[in-house]
Amino acid sequence: MKKIFFIILTIIVIIAAAYILLPEKPVITQDLSIDTSDVIAGKFLTTESGWNKWWPGTKTGYRQYNFKGTKIGIDKMTNSSTYLKLKKDNLTFSGKISYFADAEGSVKFKWDAVDENNTQFLSRITNYFKTKDAEKLVGEILLTLKHFLEDERNAYGYRIYLNHAKDTVLLVSANTYPIYPSLQAIYNTIKTLQHQAGSQGAKQTNFPMLNVTQTDEHEYQVNVALPINKRIIPFQKTSLNNIPKGGNLLVADVRGGQNTVNNALVQMKIYMTDHRLVSPAMPFQSLVTDRLAQKDTSKWITKIYYPIL
Incomplete structure (x- = not known):
């Protein structure tokens, strides 16, 4: 009887911990500092022609991209941000990539996104690990952008x-x-x-x-x-x-x-x-x-x- 009680108690504790510690909504937050200028940042982040030059995966259609099976669709572009959706498994993250001045000679890029639809309590644990996988992909994408922009030949044609x-x-x-x-x-x-x-x-x-x-x-x-x-x-x-x-x-x-x-x-x-x-x-x-x-x-x-x- 005691054994069953402790098993039930353990399950309750795990569920309670998951409820308290895991986010209600799947959220992606990644940022990276890149040695470049704000002018070049805007040229390659907020224009479709710029995306086509540095994107590490494939382009599948108008403002539609794919990276390792994850789909990214651009909704709109402004002077300092690109608004997009990232689809991975059953999750759809809506958000934006923005850039702003960081330390002298560098620009910080930040990718923020959230899935507003998957808020059920029972899916928090599985969504948590799927979100971590998505964040890892976002980190790879931003790192590709960093390597591209920090090579002057890509922006200016010459070293x-x-x-x-x-x-x-x-x-x-x-x-x-x-x-x-x-x-x-x-x-x-x-x-x-x-x-x-x-x-x-x-x-x-x-x-x-x-x-x-x-x-x-x-x-x-x-x-x-x-x-x-x-x-x-x-x-x-x-x-x-x-x-x-x-x-x-x-x-x-x-x-x-x-x-x-x-x-x-x-x-x-x-x-x-x-x-x-x-x-x-x-x-x-x-x-x-x-x-x-x-x-x-x-x-x-x-x-x-x-x-x-």
Whole structure:
């Protein structure tokens, strides 16, 4: 008799504990901090074209997605949130993914959802474990988004990273042209700078540098620079510039011709705007490939440097 009593008591305690401790409604709550900007967060979270690029599963229809057998349907998108339904087993979670500024240089993504229909007491235990499985899937989805957004190539088309200035002395030639300068003109200037440096015992320490800025419809300001290992006396129409050693440089590695380089410059400006970075000086191209010798522009390698504060 006592044994039966204790069994019944144990069952009652388990039921009471389940009633008290388990949530009445199945709820999903997951958040993750991602190193990106709020502009990029919005671009890929609140647009269908953005979802199509990072979604880890398959797209099954208009705003309909699937991940490991779990169905996700988007109801609407706003400036800072995507409202959706997640269907797993007999549960349907309605909620949203939102983003908001977190620590400097990062954005927090939060996925909140609830199943309003499955509130029966007897299903709490089974729903609890199903909800945990759904939360695990949501965590995987957010982690995929994190890996995608933290690779600048996905957002801007190029790997963009921070480096520090090492070449501190530059021998510079500044000229204006009525049209975009030819490769021959640029490399003639480079040879002139190399001759000036060599005649005074200075050695070139890195690849030649170039900046071309269109100042009006028929004028291009062209700056060609040669990194050298010491200060010299500049000749006519040349000057010496100093870059503070250790200064911050935003860098992009580019493979391709001048149009590709120009596009990379535009994307770096967008990156700086998105991350609220300020440049105190003009950007420059480091001509890793000898463009006169390499006729195939798809093989040109260029490093773009943007000084930033």
